[in-house]
Amino acid sequence: MAYSDKVVDHFNNPRNMGSFKKGEEGVGTGMVGAPECGDVMKLQIKVQNDTIVDAKFKTFGCGSAIASSSLATEWLKGKTIEEAQKIKNTDIVQELNLPPVKIHCSVLAEDAIKAALADYQKKADGALTEAE
Amino acid sequence: MDHHTHSIAGPRELQMARSMCWHCQSEVAGEYFCDRCVKVQPVSKDLDYFTCLGFPRRLKIDQHQLEAKFYELSRAFHPDFYQNKSAAEQTISLGNSAMLNIAYRTLRDPIQRAEYLLDLEAGSVKEIRNSPPADLFEEILELQETLNEYRTAGRASETESALRVKLQSERNTLEQRQRDMEATLQQLFVEWDTLQDRGETTDQARTNRDRILKQMRENLSNRTYVKNIVNDLASTIG
Numbered sequence: 001m002a003y004s005d006k007v008v009d010h011f012n013n014p015r016n017m018g019s020f021k022k023g024e025e026g027v028g029t030g031m032v033g034a035p036e037c038g039d040v041m042k043l044q045i046k047v048q049n050d051t052i053v054d055a056k057f058k059t060f061g062c063g064s065a066i067a068s069s070s071l072a073t074e075w076l077k078g079k080t081i082e083e084a085q086k087i088k089n090t091d092i093v094q095e096l097n098l099p100p101v102k103i104h105c106s107v108l109a110e111d112a113i114k115a116a117l118a119d120y121q122k123k124a125d126g127a128l129t130e131a132e
Numbered sequence: 133m134d135h136h137t138h139s140i141a142g143p144r145e146l147q148m149a150r151s152m153c154w155h156c157q158s159e160v161a162g163e164y165f166c167d168r169c170v171k172v173q174p175v176s177k178d179l180d181y182f183t184c185l186g187f188p189r190r191l192k193i194d195q196h197q198l199e200a201k202f203y204e205l206s207r208a209f210h211p212d213f214y215q216n217k218s219a220a221e222q223t224i225s226l227g228n229s230a231m232l233n234i235a236y237r238t239l240r241d242p243i244q245r246a247e248y249l250l251d252l253e254a255g256s257v258k259e260i261r262n263s264p265p266a267d268l269f270e271e272i273l274e275l276q277e278t279l280n281e282y283r284t285a286g287r288a289s290e291t292e293s294a295l296r297v298k299l300q301s302e303r304n305t306l307e308q309r310q311r312d313m314e315a316t317l318q319q320l321f322v323e324w325d326t327l328q329d330r331g332e333t334t335d336q337a338r339t340n341r342d343r344i345l346k347q348m349r350e351n352l353s354n355r356t357y358v359k360n361i362v363n364d365l366a367s368t369i370g
Contacts, residue, residue, distance in 0.1 A: 031269050035353030038360035040269050060276045060361070 004097035010067035028120025030112040043112035064102040068109035181235035191321035
């Protein structure tokens with residue numbers, strides 16, 4: 001099975017790899033894993049005024065998992081929280097031309113986005129109650 | 133579907149739905165060959181691998197017994213012996229052989245066997261996402277970074293040898309952790325078998341059953357994460 005050109009491109013030149021400094025403001029972190037293949041994915045978003053201004057990822061896994069998370073961070077940047085919620089794994093599958101055996105990689109990326117958004121929301125709500 | 137009634141079947145009695153022989157319409161009760169016309173019967177797609185090979189749903193399986201049963205059925209179903217038979221029998225022989233091979237490959241490996249059992253008893257271990265072990269993930273990602281540093285460090289440089297020492301010790305720790313997880317799994321396997329052997333249907337037994345399955349699932353998936361990083365370490369530092 002050959003990877004599509006887009007997967008290879010993201011794999012060779014991953015976008016936004018890394019992580020934010022601990023304790024940085026407005027950051028939400030999603031950490032997910034696929035017991036099926038043992039892949040681990042960490043995806044972070046940095047939010048200002050309801051808009052995702054930056055996103056970073058670290059993924060330990062196959063080429064498709066790296067490409068899926070790399071693409072996810074590209075897509076997240078500039079989106080509002082609400083828009084980000086709407087990113088579906090099927091969008092990633094389509095963009096990267098993932099074969100059926102690699103669809104779970106895109107599911108993982110979607111889960112990571114959801115987890116990062118939820119984490120940000122939780123922190124934001126917490127900050128709000130403290131301020132009150 | 134109620135699997136529990138199957139799990140008490142002894143090795144000799146295959147508890148399958150009674151059905152009719154496709155050839156002579158006489159009743160067959162799970163035998164692979166019709167009593168009356170001796171025609172081979174198709175293995176039902178709904179049959180689980182344990183039943184297919186005549187084993188109860190236990191996690192301890194005698195490898196020799198398993199192998200003997202596999203060879204016995206392989207001979208019985210092998211397409212070579214059906215070359216002069218009808219097209220219907222040839223198709224059944226092919227289907228049964230394929231099913232038998234998958235069943236044997238799955239049950240032969242203790243980990244795959246346990247994953248399969250979880251699949252049967254509690255839905256796929258792969259589909260259900262238990263809350264991720266965040267500490268383990270952080271550790272894996274950090275280690276992955278060190279691995280990358282090592283890969284890009286100059287050959288025979290000081291950085292490289294320092295990183296190698298660090299990675300080697302991480303590897304030892306993780307290998308030990310994998311062994312510990314496997315030991316825990318073995319204990320859970322025994323617990324499962326004991327519980328099944330007792331065959332109790334009390335609330336307590338049910339709670340126990342769910343706990344064992346849950347712990348097995350967690351251990352199996354965590355083991356996969358650890359195994360992957362161990363493999364990566366092994367292939368990088370040799």
